[in-house]
Amino acid sequence: MKTPYLASAATAVALFGAAPLQAQSYQGADSGSAGSAAEGVSTGGGRTSIDPYIEANSLASWQISPGSDVVTYTQLAAGVDASIAGRNNGGSVSVRYERNFAHQSNGADSDTITGVARGYASIIPRVLTVEAGALASSTRVDAQGRSVINPIVDDTLSTQTYSAYAGPTLQTRAGDVEVNANYRIGYTRVDSPDFITATGTAADLFDESVSHSASVRAGTRPGQPLPVGLGVGAGYYQEDVSNLDQRVRDAYVRGDVTVPVTPTLAIVAGAGIEDVEVSSRDAVRDAAGNPVIGDNGRFITDEASPRIIAYEASGLIWDVGVVWSPSSRTQLEARFGHRYDSETFYGSFSWRPSSRSSLQIGVYDGIQGFGGRLNNSLAALPTDFTVSRDPVTGELTGCVSSIDGSGCLDGLLGSLRSSVFRGRGVVGSYSRQIGRMTASIGAGYDRRTFIGAPGTVLELADGLVDESYYVTAGLSGPVGQRGRFSVNSYANRFESGTAGAEDVTAIGGSASYSEEVIRNLSARAAVAISMLDSDIAPDNFTTASALLGLRYDF
Template sequence: MNTAAHKLALALVVFGLPGTAFAQTGPTEQEENTRDGGSRSRVVDINPYIEARQVLTTELEPGSDTVTYTGLAVGVDATVANRYSSGSIGVRYERRIGWEDGSLDGDTISGIARGSLALVPNVLTIEAGGLASRTRVEGDGNTSIGGFGTTDGGTSQIYSAYAGPSVRTTAGPLQVEGHYRFGYTRVETPDALVLAPNTAPIDVFDDSTTHSAQARVGVAPRTVLPVGLSVGGGWNEQNISNLDQRVSDRYARADVTVPVTPTLALVGGVGYEDVEISSRDAVRDEDGIPIIGSDGRYVTDSSGPRRIAYQTDGLIWDAGVMWRPSTRTSLEARVGRRYGSSTYYGTFAYAPSERTSINISAYDSVNGFGGALMNRLSSLPTQFDALRNPITGDIGGCVAALEGGNCIGSGLGSIRSSVFRNRGIAGSYSRQFGRTSFGFGAGYDNRKYIGAPGTVLASANGVVDENVWLAAYASTQLDRQSSLTANGSVNWMNSGFDDSGTAVGYSASLAYFRNLMGGLSATAAVGLDGISRPDLNDFMAASALVGLRYSFRPTRGD
């Protein structure tokens, strides 16, 4: 399953889709402009390229090994925007050829995409997105943002994609909308994991499918009534291959919007929800020991009964405020009860100018790894530049964009297979002025795992993983022929599966680009990657790169 052909086929699924996803709070300003035939100009920018580079990596801790490899890559960066479609993609395939034992031989596919296509203007839109990324996996299951120039086996390839239609229309005073998304996520098993002493191997997430649907019909305030009213419902189902885990969540609710001022409204809703999480146990040997397959994951006892890990049904409610003083500022914050306990969530978006953007979101959901990653992908804007580690070529934790939440850091976290209650907050800031652009994202992610009694997942029930992450980027055009970029990320990871304390993973890089002639350019870069672990040796590696890229003549339109 780790062949280049398999990876390429999976990447074609990930990136061969049109895409964008809806926000729970309704269409973005960009989507409104698109549907209403706003002032957006037609933009087509397609830039395919080939690249050859030489990389040297030296391990600084705990050893002193030095490896070199040659990288041969082909890729494409593209942006499309017009009245009825919008999307961005950055995808790359690289073959690495090592010069000595322990080098990073093999192939890697990395990329990120999101976009939308209006099949029926102002009514029906097809939305989708995808991600292929390589990430470092620790022995407790947590992952670190960014690529690592390591020679151990603790890296994994992640693929995720989603697609589905969105409908928005009117019937007299009624506003009608519906959304459906289908998602697929796969994680390749790391070759090896560095485990702390007396630590059991983790059950690494394999793959999952996600179905998510929402529908709503209502009237706006001051049309039929002084207040706005709506009724709707939703369905979320996730099927995880590990131990046949399943999340089933169905709800129906009614909402009211009470205007207080032209820019401020009180909002609230009440409804009914039925949530069930279940799984099967692993196959056990004669001594009752769970059997682990050749892929390092538990073998599912498909003939055994389905065990309930979590079940709740009954009243749900929330109340809050909605503040939209202008098209550049919006705030929605709610507090209520869901999943049998208190819940808090909301969003804030502020764009003081066309070159500055601030976005914050607080979230609370029940998810598996695939569902959480799909949610982060769907919050990305449709117009962005993919940010890559110049040494490894891997996708980083954020994209360069001036609208929407532009980071996916909170979607990675741990790659354990268990379902979890996922709560946290994420924010991003982007700024562009003159020839310089920069931005950063930060967040906190809390995952409380849910496991069925009497199964191998029972030991995970109630255990909490915490992840604080920070990612930053900056780019400046030095002159007409050269530019400079910098990227960095830090993860503070604290797993409840051991008492060792907080691990810190980090990655930083600096790259210089120079146009030589025509489409030919040269790159020189340096990078530093590492992980600090309380019960294990710290790891640190420094890398340097020189390379050449030929960009075929891009297609542009305006």
């Protein structure tokens, strides 16, 4: 099975916020992602902003290589950007619907919906909070499953990804003991074109999954009442993937201790017992023993077949590390230990040298499916953020930025294999206000080792490693009293572990300018260029695009 390369120029990525971990945090399925369900919550003093808009644009897309072809489009779009920051609730949302009408017969009409949302509401202030998040992302593929840089393509070449999560968080005290608990349910779905099946490349493509995550911890701080802090906690994670009825189960119980060394530095250690199991069923087989593929391009699950264990690990887990917090603006946590029958390392670093700049770095390690990872990434975003979009396609790109920190788009969508995987990597982002301008840069590395049960079709993916490298940068700001500009660039590298499959590199950039003509009505102009280099293709796939249009903000 070849890997479906779904890393388009605009959305070869998924959301992963490098939010700081809380001290003594532990996630049963993904160490180093979000220490608690409420981790990204931002509080404010009462501010609401709602900006609905409509756009009418003219686009030209020039395929520079291979060959030379120009297609023009009329683009109509509607969307809303909103944020709220109150005493007991907060959140941000950016959603956009776009319809493109081709003017030439060699073009194709298309429509997409993209957006990201994250918010919370306090049921009992400072005690019980409910939070939720959602993502809609559009990715383009070609008939070989490779990326297509051209932002305007037929809907039959479009893959739409949807993900959402919600759940409550409890934080309370019983004397000197702090009690924290949370639960989260998530859902992720990928709608992909059927044509991929005909090429034999997409039988391994993710369909949908439902995930559940719950944890509880009770502990004391150093000096309250003992010289050291003590804690005990438990957690449970389960993800059910529709492809071949895959299931991830992870349950743990552990204790931890915090030993202060200085007022700002502490040594932390923990140990416990964890039980992890990954299992699946086989596909329906025809008379010749070949797996049967359904109309949706995925293997048909043999519900009568027995559940087969793909991976299991049960026994002692431990980790040691340091927590350094010299001020409210600087936090570091780093841990090394034993988990999944091997060494593990995870942690985070958060630094806000001033109110105008922020640095976030996160290191993660966990066993999950595609849907579970995407849900964790959403939960790690800040609740007060500004979304960056491609000025031509309107799709999500770059990093979301916030005064409390940033969350960057990483290489999660670079591979949409259905197989459960152990994912390890690092992601970082930096944003800074420079006068009236905002600059940001994000980079990261994602490595996935896939897990497949022996005797099933997923056995072909077992042990394969996919790797993604990515970097994105942007600069935006006002020009005079009525103008605004933005410049964005990106580079992605995807290396497949499948024998004979090609590696893909995507590089591109864009620039845009808008000027308010009259109140609420702006004229817009944008240009973009993108290049995709595949090891198997004789020529690079390069396109240039330009846009002229009007936007009305209500």
